[in-house]
Amino acid sequence: MKATKKNAKIGEIILGEGHPVRIQSMCNTVTTDIKSTLAQAKSLEKAGCEILRFGIPDQESIKALSEIRKHLNIPVVADIHFDYKLAIASCVVADKIRVNPGNLGGTDRLKTVIEAAKKHNTCIRIGVNAGSLEKRFNKIPIHEALVHSAMDYIRVFEEINFENIVVSLKSSDVQTSVKAYRLFREKSGYPLHVGITESGSGEEGIIKSAAGIGALLVDGIGDTIRVSLSDDPVREIEVAQKIVQAVGLRQFGPEYISCPTCARSNIDVISVCKKTKESLIDFNRRISIAVMGCEVNGPGEAAHADIGLAAGKDRILIFEKGKIVERIDNTGPIDQIIELFVDRVRKFK
């Protein structure tokens, strides 16, 4: 059973029940290098980043963040470790601070940080990480330790009536992360920042993130996500949008449905898909587009999509909203067929 969900407010963004899953990332520049950090932050904002985090290792970084945020239209998050004074000062400039309460120097210091957040209306992410769990949790499974640790910190926040909280329970292991978030959701309704930390680079990191984050989102767990890749952070946004779209929670662009092709195929599905996507690279409408190779599942899938192509032996059928709108001779050049299909997609109403 899930706990009743609560909301959190980060700038103008609300996380929680009835609100969309938000996509976030983190700048990997040195925050005090304002020019480079702002350039990256702007690229991330343009790519669709909705909440953006910055590393704050010193006071100079807080000053830099206060300058950088003037040029952004999305909430900014200050990421602080070890220094509770930096956390307090960051509450003045950031919409949210991300702390690991275990490394701020004790409960009294944590309480002063919470009071500062309360005063400045700043959200706090309680970030518990498998790599920095307290020794007292050594004898229980890591996913349980993550949850116990977060719940202990939450009690401190609640003692002083602070509930503008987001929680993350990070591990680089997919199963540990998924188990931890599921267990937490049974016990607490605070919004969750979901991700697989240090998931790596390239395809491996993307698949790991998709497996973990996707499993949780399908369960209705996760209010904001970050895909952690050893890559350009703009790539994190692209991947995160694809994960959220794949589980049907939000749509950021067209959804492609295509068959894997086989001996029955009456068209080169792989080329048609590739070239159609390339031709529609600038096309952002949130519609479904199907490309199917034969009569077996083709007409059904093509008819269920907003617009679809199903190849028969002699004729290619184009469907729009379930109705056949065009029959094309399947003996003509493939590029001409793709051109016609792309034109139909662009004009789809």
Ligand code: SF4
């Ligand atoms: S739709 Fe037809 S061509 Fe495509 S995989 Fe299925 S059977 Fe094969």
